[in-house]
Structure formats: structure tokens, C-alpha cells
Amino acid sequence: MFKYYLQLAVHSLKRYPVLTGLMVLAIAVGIGASMTTLTVMHLLSGNPMPGKSGKLFYAQVDADTDNSYPHKDPLDMLDYRSAMDLWSAHKADRQTLIIDSSVKVVAPDSQLPPLMRTMLSTTSDFFPMFDVPFQYGQAWTAEQGQRHARVAVISAALNRKLFGGANSVGRTLRIRGADVRIVGVLAQWRPSPVFYKVVGGRFGAATNGRFYGDTEDVMMPVGTGIDLNDGHFEPFTCWDLPEHAGHLTHAGCAWVGLWVQLDSPAKVTAYHEFLTHYAQQQKQLGRFTHTDVRLRDLMQWLTFNQVVPPDVKLQTSLAFAFLLICLFNTVGLLLAKFLRRSGEIGLRRALGATRASVFAQCLVEAGLVGVLGGIGGWVLTLVGLWAVRQQPVAYANLAHMDLSMFALTFLLSVLVAVLAGALPAARASRTAPALHLKTL
């Protein structure tokens, strides 16, 4: 029966090619716009650490002693002392510090001019905690971190630039004038967003596309990083300005991030208590004035920071409003189409077709329009994503369609068409057999 309906549908669509074309075009354009924006949304709101994100937490305490504003939430980063206290307590399964700064990099045995690159000062837990892939060598050891060893891990991109992609483990880099030995080279790694350094998203969400940029090119132990680059650190914010800009270890500035891995709910509770206890203790010591703490898991932290830029959300809602208009349009056109065939439908009814079978026949036709619209929509989505990739935004080169989005394109278009077809089909199936036979 379905095959017969399909034949009827093809026949009917061929009979009015212009009307069919209009409907397919409307669905294709609507689907193209919605799927392009939805794909961008999908890749921006995805989980950068699937399977593990529930175990990773961002710890916040409030060291800011400035009481002239309401402390609704602790600052996005920690001051150096709180960060070191919490990290060295080793109360979590794994814990790592995040400090970003920019450094001057020279490869002494190459002819390249000095480069300015971003440096991540972190701890050895960073690599296993965030499943960072290595191409050559490995991370530094905790012991090397402890004694501020002059070691570094570099990104695949920097390795290509300086060493042509060869195994550079054991070679030397000159960072701010000091020689550092390369112990590891990362394989291609591009978490999106670069979740571990997401901060401050709630202030000026318009620029949150920046969270989808590249990872750092040089990674070094925290102690080594501070030894070599002191004077070049930029604070997230300060409540007590440092005497010398860039030297933040003793200043009232927030500039260090702390991530912890907690493998069970009990440990999460325990860690939260530990943070609260620490804040209260610091208040007693007179260093803190607020005891508010936060322990958000990875996805909560990303949501809190509004990592999906509002422009992208606006585009998506606009595209769906547009799809809704296309839907109304298709309903109108299908209605016109089915009612125009009243005579034919009346004849089928008179010959014994039930209302249900007329309804089903009309829906099959609508579904076929949906499939055709889906193909058009898929092509338009590919064009749309190509257009997104031409934009100068940090996430541009991530804009590709994956299998789930491909499937969703067709699902959505058939759904839209069937939804659009339901009302006209119901109307058509109510055609009285006798009335229309008269006019044939």
C-alpha cells in the first residue's frame, strides 16, 4: 500500500512542478538556515570531555576583601596563596593549577626570529586529568615540578613551526632568555571550548567566541613558569594592586585557576566541606572577608560562563522563527494542492477508500516533499557551514556537519513536512464523495 501511495505522490508532485518546487524550496531554505545555526550551536555547546566531565570540578573561594560591591559569586580565579594552599593539600583525586601568560620563545638551534607565544603554567596532573594526547615523550613528573625543573611540553603546532614536526624531545627552547628542555610534544589537541581556561564569561558575553581558540603552545611546571616569566603575568582582577605590574604572587590579585578531579559523590561533598573549612579558617586569620565557596562541575562551569556566544543563540532562534514561517507556508500550499484535487479524492472515496487511507495517502505525499526538502536543506546547510568557516571567529574551522546532525536534517525536514501535511490531509480526507463526483 505504501508503495502505491508513493507512486500516487510522485505522480501528483510531477503534475504541478511549480507548486511542488515552491514547497520543496521553502522547506529546503528553512531547514538549511536552521540546521546551519543548529550545527554551530551543537558544536559550541558540546561536552569537551565526554564521559569525564561529571568528575571534573572548578574550585572557587573568595579572597577579595573589597566590600564595596555585593559578592554574589566568588571571583572567577584564585589568588596565588589560596591556590597553592588548596592545591598542595592534595585533597582531591587529582588537582591542577592553570596560569596563562605570554612568553618569548626562541629555538637556539634554528634561524627563526623570536616568537611571542602563550604559555600555560600548570602541574603534572593536568595531562592525565584532561586526557591530553602526546605524540612524543611525556609530561614532567611531580618531582620535577616540585624542584622547578627547567622542562617544557610543547604543542604540535609549535613543534611543526620550530622543528618541522620532528621528534624534538630532548631539544632546547629559550624561554625569556632561560634554556628549557623539551620533555614532551602533544599530538593534535583542540578541546572546544578550551574549557580549562574559561573564565569571566559573564562579563561581556558578546566576546565569548574567544573560548574556542587554540590551546597554549608551551606548557611548564607552575614553579618554573613563575621563575621565568615573573613580571609578565596578567591578573583576572585585583582588589589590591601590585606594586610592580606583572608580579602577582604576593599581590591581592586573582589570576590562578584550580581544577580538581573527584571520582565519587562522597568525595565531592568532602571536597566542598574542605573548601568551606578553608574559607572559614582564612576569615578567622583575617585574610578573607567572605566565606562563600563554589564547586561547579565542568558543564555547570561552562553554562555559568555562557560559553555559547549570544549572537549564535540569536541566530538560532531567528532561524527557527524562519522555519516556522516556512512551515505555515507549506501548510497553506499543501492545503491548496489537496483541495484542488477534491474531485479525484471524491472519486477514490466513492470507490471505497476510507478516510484513513486518503489521510495516509496525503501524508505520504507531504513526507515525500519533506525528503526532497531535506536533500535541498542538506545542500544548503553545507553551503551555510562553508559560509561560517569563512568568518573570522575562533570557532570557524570547527564548523562541520557530523553524522548526528546529518540525520537530524532529514528527520527535521520530514517532521516539518508531515506536520505541515497533517492539517491539509485531514481536511482532504473529509471530502464528501458525492458532491465532487457531480462536477467531474
Add this chain to the structure above:
Amino acid sequence: MQIQPILAALRRHRLATLLITLQIALACAVLSNASFLISQRISRMHAPSGVDNAQLAEVSVEGFAPDQASNVNARMLAMLRGTAGVSSAALINAVPFGDPAANAGIKLDPSEQGTHGVMHFYVGGPGAFQALGLKVVEGRAPQAGDYQPVADFTPKQAPVVITRALATSLWPQGHPLGKSIWIGSRRFRVIGVVKGLIRPAPFTSSNRPAQGSIFVPGQPGPQLVGRYLIRVATGQMDSVLERVRKAVRQMGPQVVLDEAQTASVESLHSSYFQTDRSMVALLLGVVAALLLVTALGMVGLASFWVSQRTRQIGVRRALGATQGAILRYFQTENLLIVSAGIALGVVMAFALNVLLMQYYEVPRLPLGYLPVGALALWLLGQLAVLSPALRASRVPPVVATRSV
């Protein structure tokens, strides 16, 4: 033209009429909001910067040790001033549309709760104020004695020049000269007001006004180093920047040129508003597609009605209706439907605006955008219905005699 028969005919096609009305209403709502968003973005792009974008450029170097600051400043300034086409060069911490350097919440009284918004502090060395070409409207420009050493990001206290917009918002009753602005314990006394100076990254958030700029004179040194403002003769920008890049490369490995921040204010402006430009293009695309789809819907439905009513049209023609009367019938019908759609659309436009205001930083929709959307849809409707209506008007009266 009688409206009664048209309404009677529409009553027989209630569903189709309702659908097309709803489609027009939605189109009207999206159209007014989209055109509002477009004009908002465009007006941002054209917001006056207060300086001459085409003649100013930023040159930025990094990579040197802090103790080399005075050496780097001396060499860079000498190089820049010696470059052909550069009329002046000075130290500055940021330029309009470049990277912001010093944002801070300000108070009018150190004991005050809360701030009067986050302003940007432009710290400039001797000559920077003149190179920017700012127009003083009240008070005076910084003088030789006003330049003090920079501690961290601004001098600990300093005379400052603010924009007129900022002066009006801080002291609505006037007389800003001599008043003080505070960041923590740092005190800045207003000595002058300029016509306008946009902050480096304007329009990011509502508590950071675009004209929220404060110019602070500062002495070049370890905390004011590496960023330079140059004023270039008309038409020589590209060649001057090329010469500067080459000269910095020749200064040896001590300094590294910051490529992204070495550009004319005009090109920084252009890259700063790149995302707004693509948003405008996208919105225009949506508006065009929307008008197209709505027009197609109206053409489709009108064609269907014409073909369905061929016989009735024939009868009317046989009874004496002119071609013009038939044409006007369909035009009036369309006008009625579109008007109903617009009436509903106006309500939906405000509802959509309220929704947008809730989730994004969008201001209230001004009433002026509604007639624009309405007019566009009326015109579109008349255009869409023209061809089916002309076809209807050409139905010969003889059709009435066929197989009634």
C-alpha cells in the same frame, strides 16, 4: 468596492485565510525585530570614535625584559619619529578598537557603595593627547607638569581629561572641572573635557559605556612601554606601517613585533566589527528569504483561489463586471488579509522583542520600526497578488456558460 462579498468568500476558506494571516503576522514580527537589530548594529559601526581613524595607527612590540623599558622606548620613539610619513609618535597604553589595557570601576567618593560603571583609562605619554587630535570643549589639555610615573596601570593620582558624554552622566548638573574620580584609593582630578573618545572595545556590556574613556597623562617607563601611537600623513598609512614593521625586525631579537596590534585605527575598527558585519549580512539574508517565502505563499494561495473560482469569475464577468473590478477584488482581498496579519503581527513583534530582551542584550523595539515592516508587507502582498489577479481579470465571460 464592496468588502462584504470578499469577507463572505474568505469565510468559506477560513483555514487557508487563517494560515496565510498567521504567516504574515509572524513575518511582520520577525521583520520588524530583524530590521531593528540590523539598524542597531549598523549604528554601532558608525559610532564616532572621536579621533581620526584613517590617520592614526598603533605600533606594538613585546618580548623585552622589564629593565630594558627605557631603552626600548627611546629606540622605538626615535625610530618612529624618524620614519618618513610619521608626523608624531607617542606612548599610549591602548587605542580605539585595539586591545583594552586598563578597565576599572570608578567611584565619585571612595566610601561609596557600588561603582558608576567600568571605564577605560587611556594612559598616554607626552604628545599622545595631541597626536590623538582630541577636541577640548571645557578646561584644558594635559601640560608638561601633569605627566607622572605610572604605578601598575595608572599613576597613583593624576589630573585627567574625560569625555563630554561621561561628564554629563557623572555630573548631570554640569561643572565637571575640579571634580574627582576614584579607583580604590587612587584619585583622579578632572582638568578637561573632550568632545568624544570611544573606548578600545565598545559595546560589550551595558555597564561599560562606549564613551566611558578617561585620558590619564603618564610618564613613559617600566609600566608604560611597548605601545605607540603614530599620526600618519593622509594616504601613506600602508607604506608607513610597512616601513615600521621592517625597522622593528631590524632592531634585533630584543623586541618582537605584535603583528595583530600593529595596525591603523581604521583597520582595527574594521576587524573589531567583523562579527557585527556578518550578523548584519545574516539578518539581511533572513529578511530577504523571509520576504521571498511569504511572497511565494501568497502567490500560491492566490493562484489556487483564482483557479478554484474561475467559474464564479466568469459568471461575474457575464453579469457585467469589468476586468478592473475583478482585478480590484483580488487586490482588496489581499489587502484585507495582509492588514489582518499586520494587526496580529504588531502584537507578536512586541512579544518577540520582550523575549529577546529577556535573553539577549537587546533594547526595547522603537515604534518606528512597525510601519516599516507593515509597509513592506503591504507592498509585497500587492506585488504577489498582481499576477494571479491579472490572470483572473482575463477570464472570459464565456466560461460561465460551460458545465455549470
